[in-house]
Structure formats: structure tokens, C-alpha cells
Amino acid sequence: xxxxxxxxxxxxxxxxxxxxxxxxxxxxxxxxxxxxxxxxxxxxxxxxxxxxxxxxxxxxxxxxxxxxx
Amino acid sequence: xxxxxxxxxxxxxxxxxxxxxxxxxxxxxxxxxxxxxxxxxxxxxxxxxxxxxxxxxxxxxxxxxxxxxxxxxxxxxxxxxxxxxxxxxxxxxxxxxxxxxxxxxxxxxxxxxxxxxxxxxxxxxxxxxxxxxxxxxxxxxxxxxxxxxxxxxxxxxxxxxxxxxxxxxxxxxxxxxxxxxxxxxxxxxxxxxxxxxxxxxxxxxxxxxxxxxxxxxxxxxxxxxxxxxxxxxxxxxxxxxxxxxxxxxxxxxxxxxxxxxxxxxxxxxxxxxxxxxxxxxxxxxxxxxxxxxxxxxxxxxxxxxxxxxxxxxxxxxxxxxxxxxxxxxxxxxxxxxxxxxxxxxxxxxxxxxxxxxxxxxxxxxxxxxxxxxxxxxxxxxxxxxxxxxxxxxxxxxxxxxxxxxxxxxxxxxxxxxxxxxxxxxxxxxxxxxxxxxxxxxxxxxxxxxxxxxxxxxxxxxxxxxxxxxxxxxxxxxxxxxxxxxxxxxx
Numbered sequence: 001x002x003x004x005x006x007x008x009x010x011x012x013x014x015x016x017x018x019x020x021x022x023x024x025x026x027x028x029x030x031x032x033x034x035x036x037x038x039x040x041x042x043x044x045x046x047x048x049x050x051x052x053x054x055x056x057x058x059x060x061x062x063x064x065x066x067x068x069x
Numbered sequence: 070x071x072x073x074x075x076x077x078x079x080x081x082x083x084x085x086x087x088x089x090x091x092x093x094x095x096x097x098x099x100x101x102x103x104x105x106x107x108x109x110x111x112x113x114x115x116x117x118x119x120x121x122x123x124x125x126x127x128x129x130x131x132x133x134x135x136x137x138x139x140x141x142x143x144x145x146x147x148x149x150x151x152x153x154x155x156x157x158x159x160x161x162x163x164x165x166x167x168x169x170x171x172x173x174x175x176x177x178x179x180x181x182x183x184x185x186x187x188x189x190x191x192x193x194x195x196x197x198x199x200x201x202x203x204x205x206x207x208x209x210x211x212x213x214x215x216x217x218x219x220x221x222x223x224x225x226x227x228x229x230x231x232x233x234x235x236x237x238x239x240x241x242x243x244x245x246x247x248x249x250x251x252x253x254x255x256x257x258x259x260x261x262x263x264x265x266x267x268x269x270x271x272x273x274x275x276x277x278x279x280x281x282x283x284x285x286x287x288x289x290x291x292x293x294x295x296x297x298x299x300x301x302x303x304x305x306x307x308x309x310x311x312x313x314x315x316x317x318x319x320x321x322x323x324x325x326x327x328x329x330x331x332x333x334x335x336x337x338x339x340x341x342x343x344x345x346x347x348x349x350x351x352x353x354x355x356x357x358x359x360x361x362x363x364x365x366x367x368x369x370x371x372x373x374x375x376x377x378x379x380x381x382x383x384x385x386x387x388x389x390x391x392x393x394x395x396x397x398x399x400x401x402x403x404x405x406x407x408x409x410x411x412x413x414x415x416x417x418x419x420x421x422x423x424x425x426x427x428x429x430x431x432x433x434x435x436x437x438x439x440x441x442x443x444x445x446x447x448x449x450x451x452x453x454x455x456x457x458x459x460x461x462x463x464x465x466x467x468x469x470x471x472x473x474x475x476x477x478x479x480x481x482x483x484x485x486x487x488x489x490x491x492x493x494x495x496x497x498x499x500x501x502x503x504x505x506x507x508x509x510x511x512x513x514x515x516x517x518x519x520x521x522x523x524x525x526x527x528x529x530x531x532x533x534x535x536x537x538x539x540x541x542x543x544x545x546x547x548x549x550x551x552x553x554x555x556x557x558x559x
Contacts, residue, residue, distance in 0.1 A: 010350060021332060028328065032321050043324065047317035049232040050310045053153040054550070055076050061229035 078152045079159040080452035082169040086145035087445055087452070089177055091534045093137025096184065098530055100130040102523040109516035120188050128199040129187045134433065135197065135296060137180045142441035143300040144176070144215065147238050149448050150307045151219065154235060155226035165221045172214040179207045191270045195285055197292050198252050202272040205253045212249070216242050233323045237303030240331060244295040252288035279346045290338035297433060299330065301400075301440050302369050308444050309373055309393045313383055314553035318375035322368055329365030333358050340411035343420065352413070359411035366404035373397045388463040389555055392443035395471065399435025403428065418493070423512070423519075424485025431478040434470070434526055442533050449537060450555050455544030457557035458536050466532040473525025476518055484515035 035041045048060055104126050107113045114122050148169060152158055159166045183200055192199040200208070219242055223231065255272040276284050310317050317323060339347065339355020374397060377383070383390045406428050410419045419425065449457055457463070491511070494502040545558060 007350075014350070014354070025325075025328065025332070029325050032324065036321060043321045044316070044319070046230055046232065046320050047310060049154050049228065049230060050307055051314070051316065051553075053156070053311070055078055055153075055156060055158060057156070059156055059228040063227060063229045 076158050082148045082173055083145050083448060083452055085173045086141045090138055090141035090145055090441065090445060091537060093133055093141055093180060094530055095534060097130055097133025097138050098527045100126050100133060102520065102527050104130055105520040105523045109513060109520050125188055125190055128192055129184060131197060132183055132187060132199060139296055139437055146304050146444045150234050151222050154232040155222055156228045157222055157225045162225060165218055168214050169218045172211050172218055175207060175211040179204055193255065193272060195274065197289050201270045202255050202257050212246055233327060234303040234307040236327055237299045241295045241300040244291060248288045248291050252284050282342055283347055286341040287338045290341055291335060294334040297437050301437050304440050304444050305373055305393060305397060308447050310376055312389055312447050312553060312555060313377060313380055315376050315380055318372050318378065322372045326365045326368035329368065333362050333365060337362055343413055343416045356411050356413055359408045363405060363408050367401060370397050370401045387554060388460060388467055389443055389446055391467055392439045396436050396439035399431055403432035403436055418489035419485060422485035422488040423481045427478045427481025427485055431474060434474045434477065445537065447555050449540045450547060451550055453541045454547050455540055456547060457555055458539035458544050460557040460559050462532055462536045466529040470526050470529035473522045473529065476522030476525065480515040480518035480522065484512045487511060
């Protein structure tokens with residue numbers, strides 16, 4: 001294969017990899033905002049993890065496997 | 070897990086790393102000021118024989134501030150933020166407590182050994198990876214210990230959701246592990262010397278030529294990403310909302326900025342090798358990815374500024390908020406400046422000039438330094454159970470250091486662009502107009518200004534160290550932990 005063909009393949013490869021990642025990333029962004037809007041999941045509540053961080057504060061989402069002795 | 074009725078967070082490891090942050094900060098910054106003045110006044114290089122030369126002190130400065138000061142700050146805040154957002158205490162696990170303490174002591178010994186070996190002249194000559202192979206092995210041990218402590222703490226958590234700051238610390242752990250291992254692949258010459266004299270400390274890189282340069286800058290630039298950026302973002306996502314009592318403006322944006330940064334950063338290192346012998350497409354990619362990097366960087370920075378929406382009054386009343394907002398602002402400045410320098414045509418002027426250290430320092434002094442000091446100030450009343458010793462000292466420190474940073478980067482902007490233009494200037498016959506020494510003469514005042522700027526910053530850091538020491542020893546005792554704004558005596 002000559003140098004020019006290699007460069008062409010590399011160029012197209014780069015373009016499609018970027019396009020793929022672009023779609024995944026913006027698809028993820030869209031899904032986050034959609035889930036928030038439809039009320040399926042509230043992402044904003046997680047900032048409470050900072051404001052209620054004392055050890056005796058109730059966990060925001062308790063872990064199922066944390067067994068109290 | 071125990072009942073959390075009488076349980077408390079454990080800050081013993083946090084305190085140890087806080088001490089290390091201050092100690093290595095003083096050493097690293099002092100050496101920085103010395104070498105800045107050496108560049109302005111070269112006769113200062115001869116004061117301590119071979120031990121005081123620029124060549125030995127420069128790696129001591131970079132390693133001291135990056136892996137001494139900054140890493141200690143990252144570890145101190147990790148053991149604080151980690152426990153609190155995961156709602157678990159190190160007291161609950163003897164094993165994790167032992168691992169965390171071992172992590173500290175091995176780390177501390179390594180950095181002390183780094184100071185000694187660099188002064189003695191042992192170096193691999195790879196920028197930011199100068200430490201020789203026995204120290205590299207030690208680093209691997211305590212990095213793994215940090216990972217054990219981190220994932221052990223995450224495994225023991227009560228809170229199901231993992232806060233975004235913890236994601237940033239995790240990314241730092243994973244990325245540095247990968248980068249460090251690949252870039253420090255080296256062969257100790259002693260074992261393959263066939264009887265020829267060889268120092269037990271000496272090694273050579275497993276890569277050569279352009280390959281070495283590629284691996285080196287993939288590492289070098291991502292050391293900036295995963296030591297100077299992601300863990301510091303982790304800090305601001307915890308400490309700014311906590312200190313101001315405000316919810317993060319948009320948690321969704323914080324998650325998107327995280328993934329954006331993770332994908333883009335690892336491709337940007339090629340911008341260190343523009344116009345070199347690496348493949349052209351790699352240079353273009355490094356340049357393009359650096360521009361894209363503006364988006365996730367500004368995503369986080371703007372998220373932090375908007376977190377203060379409606380609460381800007383706090384900027385006037387709290388020097389701690391001032392430090393954090395200024396840090397975020399310097400982060401924005403630095404992350405727009407870096408991509409500009411990575412554009413090929415700008416890089417043709419900027420490369421190898423003083424504009425580059427100028428850029429690095431508005432990031433490290435303004436963003437990293439301010440954020441680490443602010444985090445330590447926020448943690449002090451909680452871990453020592455004492456009021457911060459002096460608010461006015463904090464104000465003084467803030468202004469001295471801000472002026473210091475401005476002096477530093479403005480002098481380096483002017484110096485760098487002057488230098489870049491002079492190197493390229495030629496007459497109608499194509500002959501260069503200036504020799505190298507002409508640029509050195511012209512740059513002298515700017516080098517002096519940089520030294521003065523650094524001295525201002527160091528002075529501020531000593532004020533910080535004094536304020537922290539007085540807080541721990543003679544601050545007013547608090548009867549309960551402050552919820553948000555840190556209490557400080559006037």
C-alpha cells in the first residue's frame with residue numbers, strides 16, 4: 001500500500017472515530033437531560049451529598065448491602 | 070459496619086498529609102524563587118558548588134511542587150472528602166487505617182529521598198520523571214497503597230451514590246498509574262553492564278528517539294491533567310459548595326464535563342511536539358484536541374462560578390471564597406491560554422519561550438496553589454476543632470499572592486513573545502537579526518520581575534503556613550463542627 005492510501009485511510013479513520021465518540025457523548029448528554037426532565041432520575045439531588053455530609057446524616061441513597069450491626 | 074451513633078470521621082492521616090503539603094510547599098517554592106533569580110542573575114548559580122546549580126535545582130523545584138506539595142494536598146483532601154461524601158470513617162477499618170498510614174510514611178520517605186538524590190545529581194533526565202529507578206519502585210508501592218485505601222473506602226461506603234469529586238480522584242489514581250508505568254520503563258544499567266563501571270542508581274529509558282519523546286509527552290502533559298487538573302476539580306466541587314452553603318449549579322454539567330475531560334485530555338499531549346519529528350497527523354490531533362479541551366474545562370469552571378449565583382456577597386466577606394473563586398478564574402485563564410499556544414501558528418512563536426512557564430504558573434500558582442491552600446484552610450477548623458487563627462492574615466496573603474502571580478505571568482508573556490519574535494527576525498538576505506545573547510540581554514528586566522513575583526507568592530505561602538500553625542496550636546476551641554462557612558478570628 002502506498003503512503004497516500006495509508007494517509008487517506010488514517011484520515012477517514014480519524015473522522016469516523018471522532019464522529020462515533022461525538023454521538024456517544026452527546027447521546028449521553030441528551031439522555032441525562034431527558035431523564036431529568038421526565039422525572040425518571042433526579043441528578044441535581046446529588047449535590048446534597050456535600051451539604052449533608054456529617055457521619056450521622058441519613059444517606060441520600062442507602063446501600064442495600066450496608067448492614068447495621 | 071458499626072452503628073454510627075458515636076462514630077466520627079478520622080482526620081489523623083489528613084493531618085499528616087497537611088503537614089507534608091506545607092513542608093514540601095515551602096521547599097519547592099523556595100527553590101523555585103532561587104532558580105528564578107539565578108536566571109536573572111547567573112552568578113547566583115555558583116553559591117553552593119555543583120549542589121546549587123540551575124541544572125540540579127530545577128528538577129528539585131518541579132518535583133517538589135508537583136509531587137511534594139500538590140500530591141500531598143491531593144492525598145490530604147482525598148482522605149477528607151472521601152470519608153465525608155462516602156459517609157464512612159477510617160476508624161471503622163483497622164486495615165484501611167494501616168494502609169493509609171503506610172501510604173503516608175512511604176510517600177514521605179520517597180519525597181525526602183527525591184530531594185536528596187536530585188541534589189546529588191541522580192536523574193533520568195526525563196522532564197517530570199527525573200527520579201531514578203529505586204525511587205520509581207517505591208512510588209509504585211505507595212501509589213498502589215493509595216488505590217487500596219481509595220477502593221477500600223468506596224467499598225465500605227454507606228452512601229450508594231458516589232459524588233462527582235470522588236470520580237475525579239479515581240480518574241487521577243487510574244490515569245497516573247498507567248502513565249507512570251509506561252513512561253518510567255527503564256533498564257538499570259548495573260545489571261547489564263558486563264563488569265563495566267556503573268552507578269547502582271543509573272538507568273536508561275526503554276524507548277529511544279522519537280518514540281521516547283512521544284511517550285514522554287503523553288506522560289508529561291497528562292501529569293498536568295491528572296495531577297494539576299482532575300483532583301483539583303474534585304476539590305473545588307466539594308469545598309466551594311460546602312464553604313458557601315450552596316448547591317452545585319448543575320450536577321448534570323459536572324458529570325458531562327467529567328466525561329468530556331476524560332476523553333479529550335489524553336489526546337492533547339502531542340501539542341508539546343509540534344514542528345518536531347513526530348508524525349504530522351499526531352501534531353494536528355494534539356493541536357485540535359487542545360482546542361476541544363476548552364469545552365469541558367470551562368464547563369467545570371463556569372459551573373463553579375454559577376454555583377455562587379445570588380451569593381456573590383460572600384466574596385466580600387470570606388477570604389476563603391475569594392481564594393476559590395480566584396482559583397476558578399485562573400483555571401479559566403489557563404485553559405484558554407493553553408489551547409491558544411497549541412495552535413500551530415501561535416506555537417511557532419511560543420514554543421521554547423518563556424511564555425510556556427508563564428502559562429504553567431498561572432495554572433499552578435493561581436489554580437492549583439490557591440485551591441489547595443483554600444481546601445486546607447476549610448479543613449483546619451474541622452480537623453483541629455479550632456477557629457482559623459487570623460482572617461486579616463488570610464486577606465494579606467491573598468493580595469500578596471495575587472499580585473505575585475500577575476507579576477509572574479505578565480512578565481513571562483512579554484518575555485516569551487519578545488523572545489519568539491527575536492528568534493524569528495531576519496533581514497532581506499534571510500540572515501538572522503539577533504544572536505541568542507541579544508535576547509538574554511533584553512529579557513533581563515522580565516526575569517527579575519518574575520523572581521520578584523515568585524518571592525511575593527512565597528511570602529504569602531509562609532503567611533499561610535504561619536496561619537495554619539497558629540490555628541492548630543492556639544486557635545479558639547470550637548464546641549461544634551461548623552456546617553458551612555469556616556469560622557475565623559479577625
